[in-house]
Amino acid sequence: MDLQLTDRIVLVTGASSGVGLAVTEMLLGEGARVVAVARDVQRLEDAITPLDPDGSRVLRLSADVTDRSAVEAAVTAGAEHFGGLDAVVCNAGRSLMARISDTTDEQIREEMDLKIFGAWNVIRAARSHLAASSVGAVVNTNAILAKQPEAKLAITAAARAALLNLSRTLAEELAPEGIRVNSVNLGLIDTGQWRRRFETYRSDGGALDYDAWSADLAADRGISLGRFGTADEVAFAIVSLLSPRASYITGAHVDVGGGVTRQP
């Protein structure tokens, strides 16, 4: 099926790794052009170059999504470079593993900043371009944690819930401008985040290899499919929601979590 993304211009944050990189690769496969954003520009370059060796379809830009003026500069540069912007994927981020009683006020503010402004800075800066497109769309990468909090991810879960709520409101507010806003909620996805946690587990003396360690975690979290998901499996959901074929879907969220059933 043609997803009608040929020559569409999509800005993806967190494009140097994991889900953002998989989305970028899938969009290129669909013939789209991508404005790829992350903070570490060398890491971004190293990740994107194999996908776009001559630099003609992916513009690589460094910006911290919590920095409003840096995001505005990136959006402007991307829209000028390709001549517009049809969609954005607000994906950049990380999680904070800590119970509320072990979290500092500064960490709470940083987490809220990353989850809320990390998306809102991008959407606000891109809004006029998305409104000018005939197929304007936003997908926010979120987490099933937004609906199923975990004590050891207390502030990340709260910030995720806030973003999920905000996405629904934005869907309503931006609909008159022809901009659709949807969310994709991740369960446990095998990306840099989990590889870094595995390294910590090993350096703390853990004996399991990655496959056994991740299978244990999947069982512990009640994941029906019994394994972590892959970045490609998430990218499929995101790219589908970006597609103009999803023209009647807004304010929705799709769980990509292997049927995680820890709570209703």
Ligand SMILES: NC(=O)c1ccc[n+]([C@@H]2O[C@H](COP(=O)([O-])OP(=O)(O)OC[C@H]3O[C@@H](n4cnc5c(N)ncnc54)[C@H](OP(=O)(O)O)[C@@H]3O)[C@@H](O)[C@H]2O)c1
């Ligand atoms: N993997 C999971 O199991 C899981 C579960 C639930 C939700 N999520 C969420 O899904 C998204 C993608 O996760 P992932 O697993 O693909 O992560 P990842 O592999 O660690 O990649 C994170 C990406 O975000 C960029 N980034 C981080 N902070 C940024 C900032 N302040 N400004 C701009 N770019 C920033 C990173 O590049 P730089 O460091 O160079 O900036 C990198 O490109 C994140 O929002 C994550 O919290 C992941």
